[in-house]
Amino acid sequence: MKEGPDIAKIGALIGDPARANMLTALMSGKALTVSELAQEAGVGLSTASSHLTKLQDGGLLSQAKQGRHRYFTLAGPEVGEVLEALMGLAAHQGHLRTRTGPKDPALRAARVCYDHLAGDMAVRIFDSLSQRDFVSLDAETSQIALTRDGEAFVERLRIDLHPLKKGRRPVCLTCLDWSERRNHLAGALGAALLTRFQDLGWARREKASRIVHISPVGQQELLKVFPIV
Amino acid sequence: MKEGPDIAKIGALIGDPARANMLTALMSGKALTVSELAQEAGVGLSTASSHLTKLQDGGLLSQAKQGRHRYFTLAGPEVGEVLEALMGLAAHQGHLRTRTGPKDPALRAARVCYDHLAGDMAVRIFDSLSQRDFVSLDAETSQIALTRDGEAFVERLRIDLHPLKKGRRPVCLTCLDWSERRNHLAGALGAALLTRFQDLGWARREKASRIVHISPVGQQELLKVFPIV
DNA sequence: TTCATACTTCGATCCTAGTCGAAGCATTTG
């Protein structure tokens, strides 16, 4: 009865809502600070600090000190895979979170997922791109890439692809949207698109929140630029 | 901060030691009664009953009433996979149990991992297969596949590959063995191999346990069929 | 019917672990 690795310890680590929120937030691959994670988890700073040391002691997170910040990331790909598996299981059972408050429709419509757009509009954009074969999806690795047509399209939006391609960060990534349970575009291009939309005045990020306001004009233009047949 | 499926709920379910023991016990694939699981978890009957209803409400277990017994099994293969992933992660971090338990040599030698063989012999089989290039490992995705030679070898064991290939379940998967911390073969083929060994009388599953007995003849034959240079 | 087995429910107890605020430490900025 006492054989095997201690899955209870890891389960308990994931089992606290605050910690689960932190882990979910870190699944983007981005390194986040204690304060950011505290906000993400909806919990005080001291509480967050305590949780993070526990997660680190448990081997789920690793930290990198940089000046007066402490950046946390998932300890490794295995951790991410376990979380993915758990999410899959939870979603599969319809264990979706109970939705809260009137703020939610706004969040549902458009929000920021670290640095790129998520929500209804983001899903629409992704659908439009794939429908017109601007991105190609490799079914095996489930990795996506811009096609030649797609590159031309992006350049027409006056987004310079060269710096993106040179960067360390992958240009195109899919990001599974849990409110929609469908893919949207992440990666360097995803971030660049959001920046471009803001420059054009189509979208505006609400301060200290994840909500993105899309202006009436922006709405109209976005529907035109990203049509769905 | 509130998006995503509720992985905390599932984590909390797995996070209790008693429940984790029960889940681990059920990974054999066998259906177990409340009393058996209570003993397995080292906990009173009423406590076990309470845990089991929680696990069932959480969608991790399903029950089948039969007479005055209530048999519990894992709700589905996804649950088993999540548990395997957790075990792999825990083992990988050296999160082995402090209470060294019965260092049961029988369990170490051969046991069932959900529905395929694990333990010393399973690791040896996997090593033998890779040494002879019967399976190829893609370093990028760390996914494995049968080579042409491997398919021929499997057919010589009189395992019909066609139904396996048609099934939804991947034919070849690696599975990290916690006692050995090395890979062994899982997936549809892993299960088929175990079945075949039982048909040949080489292996016999102990009832209501994860132990697999390998007969002297089976031992001899397996060493012959899966040589290591 | 009567008894035995298998399990559930209830009530009481106990303890872990999450939470916050205040104070302290470390690093960068002015």
Place this chain on the structure above:
DNA sequence: CAAATGCTTCGACTAGGATCGAAGTATGAA
């Protein structure tokens, strides 16, 4: 240097939940 920022530690509080035993329910056997 001093002030501000980012984070940790400490102490106190509290709630949730794990546990058990006793009593209750359901099923099968004699």
